Amino acid sequence: xxxxxxxxxxxxxxxxxxxxxxxxxxxxxxxxxxxxxxxxxxxxxxxxxxxxxxxxxxxxxxxxxxxxxxxxxxxxxxxxxxxxxxxxxxxxxxxxxxxxxxxxxxxxxxxxxxxxxxxxxxxxxxxxxxxxxxxxxxxxxxxxxxxxxxxxxxxxxxxxxxxxxxxxxxxxxxxxxxxxxxxxxxxxxxxxxxxxxxxxxxxxxxxxxxxxxxxxxxxxxxxxxxxxxxxxxxxxxxxxxxxxxxxxxxxxxxxxxxxxxxxxxxxxxxxxxxxxxxxxxxxxxxxxxxxxxxxxxxxxxxxxxxxxxxxxxxxxxxxxxxxxxxxxxxxxxxxxxxxxxxxxxxxxxxxxxxxxxxxxxxxxxxx
Amino acid sequence: xxxxxxxxxxxxxxxxxxxxxxxxxxxxxxxxxxxxxxxxxxxxxxxxxxxxxxxxxxxxxxxxxxxxxxxxxxxxxxxxxxxxxxxxxxxxxxxxxxxxxxxxxxxxxxxxxxxxxxxxxxxxxxxxxxxxxxxxxxxxxxxxxxxxxxxxxxxxxxxxxxxxxxxxxxxxxxxxxxxxxxxxxxxxxxxxxxxxxxxxxxxxxxxxxxxxxxxxxxxxxxxxxxxxxxxxxxxxxxxxxxxxxxxxxxxxxxxxxxxxxxxxxxxxxxxxxxxxxxxxxxxxxxxxxxxxxxxxxxxxxxxxxxxxxxxxxxxxxxxxxxxxxxxxxxxxxxxxxxxxxxxxxxxxxxxxxxxxxxxxxxxxxxxxxxxxxxxxxxxxxxxxxxxxxxxxxxxxxxx
Numbered sequence: 001x002x003x004x005x006x007x008x009x010x011x012x013x014x015x016x017x018x019x020x021x022x023x024x025x026x027x028x029x030x031x032x033x034x035x036x037x038x039x040x041x042x043x044x045x046x047x048x049x050x051x052x053x054x055x056x057x058x059x060x061x062x063x064x065x066x067x068x069x070x071x072x073x074x075x076x077x078x079x080x081x082x083x084x085x086x087x088x089x090x091x092x093x094x095x096x097x098x099x100x101x102x103x104x105x106x107x108x109x110x111x112x113x114x115x116x117x118x119x120x121x122x123x124x125x126x127x128x129x130x131x132x133x134x135x136x137x138x139x140x141x142x143x144x145x146x147x148x149x150x151x152x153x154x155x156x157x158x159x160x161x162x163x164x165x166x167x168x169x170x171x172x173x174x175x176x177x178x179x180x181x182x183x184x185x186x187x188x189x190x191x192x193x194x195x196x197x198x199x200x201x202x203x204x205x206x207x208x209x210x211x212x213x214x215x216x217x218x219x220x221x222x223x224x225x226x227x228x229x230x231x232x233x234x235x236x237x238x239x240x241x242x243x244x245x246x247x248x249x250x251x252x253x254x255x256x257x258x259x260x261x262x263x264x265x266x267x268x269x270x271x272x273x274x275x276x277x278x279x280x281x282x283x284x285x286x287x288x289x290x291x292x293x294x295x296x297x298x299x300x301x302x303x304x305x306x307x308x309x310x311x312x313x314x315x316x317x318x319x320x321x322x323x324x325x326x327x328x329x330x331x332x333x334x335x336x337x338x339x340x341x342x343x344x345x346x347x348x349x350x351x352x353x354x355x356x357x358x359x360x361x362x363x364x365x366x367x
Numbered sequence: 368x369x370x371x372x373x374x375x376x377x378x379x380x381x382x383x384x385x386x387x388x389x390x391x392x393x394x395x396x397x398x399x400x401x402x403x404x405x406x407x408x409x410x411x412x413x414x415x416x417x418x419x420x421x422x423x424x425x426x427x428x429x430x431x432x433x434x435x436x437x438x439x440x441x442x443x444x445x446x447x448x449x450x451x452x453x454x455x456x457x458x459x460x461x462x463x464x465x466x467x468x469x470x471x472x473x474x475x476x477x478x479x480x481x482x483x484x485x486x487x488x489x490x491x492x493x494x495x496x497x498x499x500x501x502x503x504x505x506x507x508x509x510x511x512x513x514x515x516x517x518x519x520x521x522x523x524x525x526x527x528x529x530x531x532x533x534x535x536x537x538x539x540x541x542x543x544x545x546x547x548x549x550x551x552x553x554x555x556x557x558x559x560x561x562x563x564x565x566x567x568x569x570x571x572x573x574x575x576x577x578x579x580x581x582x583x584x585x586x587x588x589x590x591x592x593x594x595x596x597x598x599x600x601x602x603x604x605x606x607x608x609x610x611x612x613x614x615x616x617x618x619x620x621x622x623x624x625x626x627x628x629x630x631x632x633x634x635x636x637x638x639x640x641x642x643x644x645x646x647x648x649x650x651x652x653x654x655x656x657x658x659x660x661x662x663x664x665x666x667x668x669x670x671x672x673x674x675x676x677x678x679x680x681x682x683x684x685x686x687x688x689x690x691x692x693x694x695x696x697x698x699x700x701x702x703x704x705x706x707x708x709x710x711x712x713x714x715x716x717x718x719x720x721x722x723x724x725x726x727x728x729x730x731x732x733x734x735x736x737x738x739x740x741x742x743x744x745x746x747x748x749x750x751x752x753x754x755x756x757x758x759x760x761x762x763x764x765x766x
Contacts, residue, residue: 034471034474037475037478038471038474038475038477038478039478039481039482041474041477041478042471042474044474045470045471045473045474048470049470052421052422053422056421056422056432062446063377063386063444064430064432064444066421066432066442067421068421071470071473071474072473075473075474075477091612094612097514098510098511098514099510099514101517138440138442139384140379140381140384140385140386140442141379141380141381141434141440141441141442142379142381142383142384142440143440189384190383190384341383341384341385342383342384342385343383344383344384345382345383346381346382346383346440
């Protein structure tokens with residue numbers, strides 16, 4: 001076999017999205033109808049159909065990504081988790097209550113342990129769902145792969161969540177980066193690894209905005225609402241309640257509260273966009289790294305409009321919402337540098353026969 | 368020799384991510400392509416039968432991605448117009464219909480199987496819950512049963528007096544020779560304030576003190592106990608639990624574990640009586656047991672009949688209530704008491720067919736089960752009978 005010509009090594013990557021949300025309207029209605037006639041079972045096949053179409057609309061150097069998962073794999077994964085994980089846990093809970101009585105301290109302690117274990121399993125679910133999706137993603141026939149241990153990831157998720165809780169959220173960027181590093185460093189396209197070069201240090205200058213914003217917002221909200229609250233109490237104690245006046249005071253309080261929530265949404269969206277962009281920028285692949293240009297406004301608009309689409313269509317148009325979000329990210333994604341395509345070899349990872357059972361159970365798979 | 372039109376495409380071998388320009392010919396049974404940079408190499412041949420596409424191909428498509436079952440990681444990407452139309456003429460497994468069928472066959476098949484399964488259990492053609500109940504080990508059945516009894520009893524006491532216990536023992540001793548070999552029952556009288564009796568897993572039977580108190584004769588109590596024994600013999604309580612656990616699991620799965628657990632189980636058990644079929648089986652056992660030990664079945668029929676009459680009376684007074692506006696408090700209390708009678712009726716539908724069933728047997732003249740004093744001891748096992756209640760009952764019976 002002749003050696004690969006040098007033009008193949010060191011090519012730039014062009015990433016493009018060719019889809020439109022409206023292309024997914026028909027699919028939404030079709031899946032809804034098929035779910036009805038198959039007792040909801042088409043859920044798994046429908047999910048696969050949506051993914052196939054999403055992946056197909058991502059073009060890398062003008063060639064489509066391909067999703068090769070099947071509905072049967074998702075369905076089997078779901079069944080296995082239900083019967084091998086959830087059913088035994090439920091039976092353990094019922095058994096404990098039967099054996100010791102419903103309010104026995106031993107039974108309550110046992111049930112708490114079981115619930116903690118279930119929280120632990122959420123991490124396993126997230127990791128394995130990622131692994132499954134990557135292994136079913138192909139470009140030019142080459143598979144993606146997520147190596148590493150889901151249990152290790154779950155353990156890190158578990159204890160860093162405790163730290164994040166104890167630190168009043170101050171440890172959140174540190175936690176996100178730690179978890180992202182595990183995922184990115186284990187992500188491969190074929191046998192070529194990705195590498196995460198980010199640190200939480202540079203994220204903190206962004207994170208202090210929502211964190212302090214939350215405290216200041218809460219303080220301002222308190223200062224604004226306190227006198228209104230006192231007024232309300234005074235009116236009530238005066239014995240001559242004026243319903244109209246009280247209504248307006250309450251309306252004002254609700255108004256302040258809504259402004260507070262909107263303010264939080266804006267600062268968090270701003271941080272989130274900085275976070276996503278940072279993660280992409282610090283994801284290295286071959287001789288380059290990714291770049292992402294999401295904005296707070298973009299994220300808020302997509303989230304809000306998607307919420308309305310899903311709500312008003314009674315979730316029939318969920319595929320449209322998914323496509324819009326997916327498309328937003330792909331549209332803003334690019335690659336700086338070059339990729340040595342000829343040295344990307346097929347993945348040696350074994351393919352699991354089933355997918356995402358745990359993630360289905362906990363509903364943590366977003367696409 | 369036929370000259371075929373050629374198409375240009377990009378092919379990757381599935382070993383590396385490099386794509387090669389290829390020239391494609393659609394021949395009679397195969398699609399044949401050759402690398403342009405290696406014109407003298409052996410051409411690749413994909414038979415049309417083996418060709419697959421990740422997406423259904425429509426004849427207006429200007430981009431087609433193909434693979435073959437014989438070369439799973441290889442990909443061929445063609446972006447020339449009309450290629451879709453031509454390849455659709457040959458390859459049967461890339462059409463819209465082929466894709467749709469491969470998506471639908473499993474969910475549709477499984478859904479049909481589930482509907483069939485439901486129909487078979489609904490019409491009692493198969494009963495998986497009963498089969499599981501039969502293989503449950505005794506220790507599990509007894510533990511389960513104790514849990515169920517605990518839930519039924521709540522804070523109510525188990526009734527026991529030396530004379531009452533002796534009387535109950537005597538009644539059971541009379542029934543035992545007729546029960547299946549080696550089977551013993553754990554029977555408790557519990558001070559529940561409604562008329563009912565339950566069979567719990569592990570051959571445990573709970574009879575409410577109220578039921579014994581309201582019974583007219585030991586034969587009626589024996590009849591009710593024999594009926595519950597019938598349920599135990601058939602393992603209906605175990606089957607009920609297995610069914611309930613199955614249902615709860617299903618509910619838990621569908622609601623992602625957000626509903627309670629044991630609360631539901633008790634609730635389902637309390638709500639769901641046995642099926643008509645199960646009741647008939649228990650009645651058959653009851654009739655068999657009673658006849659074997661020479662106890663008349665007619666008193667049990669009489670017991671059912673009284674329940675039915677009470678119910679009719681109750682619905683009648685309800686109607687009367689809507690016509691006459693006000694009722695005095697005495698009748699109200701009376702009604703409250705009458706309602707307690709309906710517990711047994713709710714879980715054991717007293718159809719006229721059933722009454723007829725117990726009435727059809729020959730009258731048996733046999734030694735009485737209990738003497739008058741023993742009967743009195745059994746009736747007062749939960750404490751002395753409330754005199755007022757008794758008087759009221761007699762009064763309402765007269766009307």
